[in-house]
Amino acid sequence: MPYQGHINPMLQLANILYSKGFNITIFHTNFNKPKTSNYPHFTFRFIIDNDPNDQRYSDLPLQGMGAFSRIIFFNRYGADQLHNQLELELSRKDEPPVSCLITDALWHVAQPVADSLSLPRLVLRTSSLFCFLTYASLPLLGDRGYLDLSENTSASLLDGLGYVDLPHNTHLEEQVVEFPTLKLKDILKMGYKKENDAIGEVIGNMVKQTKASSGIIWNSSKELEEPELETILRDIPVPSFLIPFAKHFTTSSSSLLKQDRTFFPWLDQQPPNSVVYVSYGSVAQMDKKHFLEMVHGLVDSKQSFLWVVRPGFVDGSTWLEALPDGLMGERGRIVKWAPQQEVLAHKAVGAFWTHSGWNSTFESVCEGVPMICSPFWGDQPLNARYMSDVLKVGVYLENGWKRQEIANAIRRVMVDEEIRERVKMLKQKLDVSLIKGGSSYESVESLVAYISSL
Template sequence: MEEQGRKGRRLLLFPLPLQGHINPMLQLANILHSKGFSITIILADNFNTSSNNIRANYPHFTFHTISDGISEDEKAKIDIDVLSLLSLFNEKCVPHFRKVLRELVLEDSNIVCLISDSILHFTKAVADRFKLPRLVLRTGGVCSLLIFAAIPLLRNKAYLPLQESRLEEAVEELPPLRIKDLPLFKTCNVDALYQVIEGMIRETKASSGLILNSFEQLEQFSMSKLRHDFPIPIFPIGPFHSHFPASSSSLMSQDQTSISWLDTRPPKSVIYISFGSVAAIEVNDFLEIAWGLANSNYPFLWVVRPGLICGSEWIELLPSEFLERVDGRGHIVKWAPQQQVLAHPAVGAFCTHNGWNSTLESICEGVPMICMPCFGDQMVNARYVSHVWKVGVQLENGLKRTNIENAIRMLMEEEEGKQIKERMLELKEKANLCLKPGGSSYESLRSLTSYISSF
């Protein structure tokens, strides 16, 4: 009956156009569509590869494409500095977003609100202009959001910028973090970075509400602090991807041989390695990972995304000696259907960069992690995995083949690994229960749909 009342009420969703942000926004769109809302997705087209894949997989949504306003020359200058790109996006996309919002609001009187990625802080002023309530989606964890909110404090206390000589020191105000666990960004423009973060926090606090891809039992202490510091309605309704069977919003083509190869392997025997869709690693780190996998003697499925290795196309730098040694034991692909891989009974451990989506997917499938964070909130997530939830082990002080081999053996063979697996299965059970009737995310979703319906 409630869903009938929402028929025809339309929500506008605007994701940050990076793979790790598009995925949760489309999952959220699916969740809200299942509750009776009509969905329009606004996609910025020039920012990355074609959105045709997405449109084909979501025929039940309406799509509008806008320009990001960033010229090819500006993109070329920025190269791989994602933070400078985000800063430019918040500046250059404004007129294009304003134009499409005006057209949509004039065309359809049933539009009830905008849901935008929290990083797109410029959308607040535009939505206000059209008297449209704006909800914010935080695609990362609550633990890292609190760190971003604390950046002025961290700068005042001289924790930031990071100093090599102090990396091991504890951040007293934010246990269990050390200075080396604070979000790290490679950028040539630190001021632009702080402006993006400051804008994100300020406009999130000024929004009509905050939607989280997390659940109470995972980040209870952080959620309590968030509710104290952010005086807005907060809706933790995650894990998003667990609401439905896996559907693809991948901008890259997935190699399905990953699954048929896993089918030939014994239960819990395979190490899965993936660094997500944005992270880049140095050649030396790539080779250390390769030899760590080879020396562990465990079968492995390794996602080597084109562009993952700085200065290299794909796997041409792997020595023939390595390829001969792992022949038949290792399977290397350019991109894999990760949710299916982690759910496969053959997978025993996940070597991950600890992006939030990957971390949540690993928890939901009960796969213990070997943490290899690269930048940003990944550092915070890895510390929480290893020292708060204790469902993985973090590789410290660079990637070395012996450390990688030892971490794999510890997780797969030793008593400590057995305890980590037991804790991971308990956390998996909590992740499953929170979505069932009466569970925390189930109830939070009911509150969210009622709240949106009240606009």
């Protein structure tokens, strides 16, 4: 799926399988296409949106929640082209035979295509097991009324930017009976509606076709989500393989944006655990009002910071036009993009203020860095709740972007030894899982054996 948070884990998985002796062919769209020169060991086929005269794919939103439109369109119109390309691959006599097809779970149309060609399809799920179980329960949550947005609990998507602003309402603080981990406002922040919702339809098809697949590969770990894994193994009768990709390969070579490295000399000079790293991923957008709250919260926290502000992150701005002159001082650095895993692994980084996308969340845990969580929509509120209330390795900014709450959360995470110790212990468990006999090691070996048997 052609977005950074989906490209990274797929190419990490491809590298893992290549290291185990498999030949890899990557199907990808021209939109957000990877830099093929970084992967001379893979074969790339660009499909679906190759026709420059095909108006169906033009002018689709690139950022915020609107970016989901492209996922909808690719599934709606891509089946025939995917079928034709797979048929061509299966007929090639000059290459090894195709063992299986592995697709991002959101390419749900790939399952009936694979079935029609008698080709085993494995699914890569780029979010958590907890998220998948919640998504699978959306029909139940809809029947119970959780997805109905009444006048008293209305959520509005602000300017289509992809985040949900909720009014203060004590009712929204109540737990979801069927998912006690979640609050009502977490369900609303997901941004799905019960009726006539194209996003909900994609999610429903994703769940259905994932269950119909030949196996599921998760970018996760048993050490992180053992209760959820037990439920998955009980309810879905296909093999599951949990692999922490960030522990095997970095994402530097799959970055769609040029990575700035000029800040590392400054970062090297900072004391251990003294810097807040801030990044809201590759798609999220924010309006100027909330951006300024972020600015003031960072300044008021009086902590050093490294802040990734993508061009176009602030709605209506090219880059930093909304930043007040002289306000940031010398305490921090702002860059357009950064090699995130390398930053999180740096000894100077003491906290990660994140949008709670799953890749960022899991990378933070893998490096033992506690989090300040500011989710936008989709799986992000679920990840934030799980990190703050279940694993207790982060602080969830539940009331949006308010400068005093931001400053307080940053200061708390930077000094809270209990949070820091918990995330450090999780990192150690993940490290141990990679050793022979560990759950992650065995999961990779089982996946290799399974594909080889197909």
